[in-house]
Each structure stands twice: as structure tokens, then as C-alpha cells.
Amino acid sequence: MVSIVYGPVPSWRLGRSLGVDVTLPPKACTFNCVYCQLGKTVRRLSSPKEFNSTIRVEELIRQLEHKMESIGLASIDFITFSGTGEPTLNPDLGNMISAVKRFVPSKPVAVLTNSSLLYLDEVRSVLSNADLVSFKLDAADQWTFEEINRPVENVPNIGEIIDSIMKFKVGYQGVLALQIMLVDSFRPNFRVNFSEEALSYLIESVAEIQPDQIQLNTPTRPVMEKHIKPVNSTTLSIVEERIRKASPNSDIIRVDKEKIVLKSISREKRPLEELREEILALLRRRPCRAVDISISLGVEQREIEAILKSMVNEGVISEARGERGIYYIFSG
Structure with a gap:
């Protein structure tokens, strides 16, 4: 489910x-x-x-x-x-x-x-x-x-x-x-x-x-x-x-004058498959940038970018340019 x-x-x-x-x-x-x-x-x-x-x-x-x-x-x-x-x-x-x-x-x-x-x-x-x-x-x-x-x-x-x-x-x-x-x-x-x-x-x-x-x-x-x-x-x-x-x-x-600057909250290290599922849970609801996902999941941006690259290569997600950079979109 x-x-x-x-x-x-x-x-x-x-x-x-x-x-x-x-x-x-x-x-x-x-x-x-x-x-x-x-x-x-x-x-x-x-x-x-x-x-x-x-x-x-x-x-x-x-x-x-x-x-x-x-x-x-x-x-x-x-x-x-x-x-x-x-x-x-x-x-x-x-x-x-x-x-x-x-x-x-x-x-x-x-x-x-x-x-x-x-x-x-x-x-x-x-x-x-x-x-x-x-x-x-x-x-x-x-x-x-x-x-x-x-x-x-x-x-x-x-x-x-x-x-x-x-x-x-x-x-x-x-x-x-x-x-x-x-x-x-x-x-x-x-x-x-x-x-x-x-x-x-x-x-x-x-x-x-x-x-x-x-x-x-x-x-x-x-x-x-x-x-x-x-x-x-x-x-x-x-x-x-x-x-x-x-x-x-x-x-x-x-939207162009955000009042809140959010910092990533550190969380326990999770298995790769669990991180992929959490990323998909986000992208099913909205396109996100790597930095957004990093903040959301409490994971270093470099690690998130590596996972996203792999998921793009697999065709699970795709990339698209928005007003604030590259966004990742669920392909399902």
C-alpha cells in the first residue's frame, strides 16, 4: 500500500x-x-x-x-x-x-x-x-x-x-x-x-x-x-x-518572500531501500529539489543526489527544470 x-x-x-x-x-x-x-x-x-x-x-x-x-x-x-x-x-x-x-x-x-x-x-x-x-x-x-x-x-x-x-x-x-x-x-x-x-x-x-x-x-x-x-x-x-x-x-x-529558513533535522541512518521509499512518498505528492528532500528526510544532500541519480537512470523518476532549479518528478 x-x-x-x-x-x-x-x-x-x-x-x-x-x-x-x-x-x-x-x-x-x-x-x-x-x-x-x-x-x-x-x-x-x-x-x-x-x-x-x-x-x-x-x-x-x-x-x-x-x-x-x-x-x-x-x-x-x-x-x-x-x-x-x-x-x-x-x-x-x-x-x-x-x-x-x-x-x-x-x-x-x-x-x-x-x-x-x-x-x-x-x-x-x-x-x-x-x-x-x-x-x-x-x-x-x-x-x-x-x-x-x-x-x-x-x-x-x-x-x-x-x-x-x-x-x-x-x-x-x-x-x-x-x-x-x-x-x-x-x-x-x-x-x-x-x-x-x-x-x-x-x-x-x-x-x-x-x-x-x-x-x-x-x-x-x-x-x-x-x-x-x-x-x-x-x-x-x-x-x-x-x-x-x-x-x-x-x-x-x-512564496517569493519565505519567512522560515528550515534546517535539516538529523535522523538515524536508514537502509537504502527505506530512503528510496521515503523519497517516492514525497515525489508522489509534489516535485522536489534535492535540497528539499535532504531537509525533509534529514540526510546529507550529496547522499540524496546519488540516490536520485540512480532512480533517474532506472526510469523511476524524471528531472524537470522549475523556477528554483532542477526538480525530480515521480514517473508513475
Whole structure:
């Protein structure tokens, strides 16, 4: 069975984040975003009723216990539900969040969601138990939303999704974050979300929501659609300034201005096969650089680079250039 628990990974948003993947490969999602680092959506679903979960809560806790024995409690900042798809598709997500919070009560639990299923009462109830929920909001008009996020059939329109975020905010005691991915394109007719029209809609919605935190992002890893590219730092600054005026009390985190410098945490030496499995567990969820994997696994970068080279030669993984250097991608 593919591991449910992976990492911890160095996260520009959450520090050292221990991942929990409740969908598992192949990718299951309600969106097929042009910038997704995991490639196209294989299982295109629109409801938790369509999702067939093979994950047992007992197995999740068993893996979490094994991981905590290996890395130690001090080595993580968050336990984050995210991975190879939309976590709210799993109808057992609520039981999993509760079980994790009971097992590791001293660490906050985060959920990264694309917001598409928040219109469901049961999904809002489940997410209310998380300490931090990060809602995707790349666009606030339907045209741009469909252009960038490419929702599957029967997903609510963007107006309904925004209304659902507002409804969730009422009574929520944790940190409500918005994750905004600004994308540019080599195609002149592609509707980017930082044009004056699209950005005006987005800023208006941010002003309405008034989130606790805004995670301002642009693609830095290799993406699915080759015409997609990151915006420049000037554009990020312009958008940040407009967001700051619209939501002055929100904490704004920018991907190009990381606040946290993570150092590798030394761990016991493991067999080569175990290291390879841990590397694959990371790469199934996101493309990574050698330095990212070194920090995550607590292994010297030179050793990681030698293992990666071997795995590339075997065809298990591949290389691709991103904004910050060479990234390694799972070939499965």
C-alpha cells in the first residue's frame, strides 16, 4: 500500500509540515488546474459519494505512530491533510482529523482544500475541527475560474463557492486562510487572473471574506500545462498591495518572500531501500529539489543526489527544470 503519511516537507506556508494523503494515487480531484504539479486529474469526481476510500483510520494512526517514532515531535510544525487530490472528497476525513488530533494533541492540524465541496454542510462541519483551513481562491469570476481551475461537471459556480467560504467563517475558531495562485501564460489569449478585470473581482471577494491569512503564490515547480508560467515579483507586489488595502488585518505570506529558513533535522541512518521509499512518498505528492528532500528526510544532500541519480537512470523518476532549479518528478 502507498504510504498515507509522508514527509515532513519544508513548506513556505506552514514550516515543517507532516503530510497526510487521504486520497492516494491516482490523483482524484474536482478540479483539473492548469498549474497542477501532479499532472492531469485521473479520477474526476464531484462529490464524496463518488469517492471509494481504501484508507482505514487505524492504518493512518499506525503509520503516524511509526513516523513520529522516527522523526520526533519537535521536528514538525503542522500535520497537514493534503496530497494527491482534494481531501474533502474522502467521506471519512472527519474521523481522520479527530483521530490525528487525539494522537498528537500538541500539534495543529491543517487542511488544504480547493473549496469546491464547501457548499456541503457535512464538509463545513468536518473542516471546522481543523486548526487551520486553507481555501483555494484563484479567481472570483466564472470565466477566469473555468480557465484556470477547470472544474469538473456539477461543481458549484465560483459565486456559490465564495458564499460557502463566508458561511464557513461564521463561528469558525481556527485560522481561515486563502491560497491564491497567480498565473501567467505564454498564450496571448489565455485569461490570466491578474488582469485588471479578473483582479478586481478577486480583490472584491477578498475584501468580503476578510481572511486571517492570505497565501500569495505563483508556480515555481514544473506544471502540467507548458504554456503556464509564474508572474514576476513586481506583479506579486502590486497584487499584495491591493490585497493589503482590501483586507488590512490579514497576514499575507508570499512564496517569493519565505519567512522560515528550515534546517535539516538529523535522523538515524536508514537502509537504502527505506530512503528510496521515503523519497517516492514525497515525489508522489509534489516535485522536489534535492535540497528539499535532504531537509525533509534529514540526510546529507550529496547522499540524496546519488540516490536520485540512480532512480533517474532506472526510469523511476524524471528531472524537470522549475523556477528554483532542477526538480525530480515521480514517473508513475
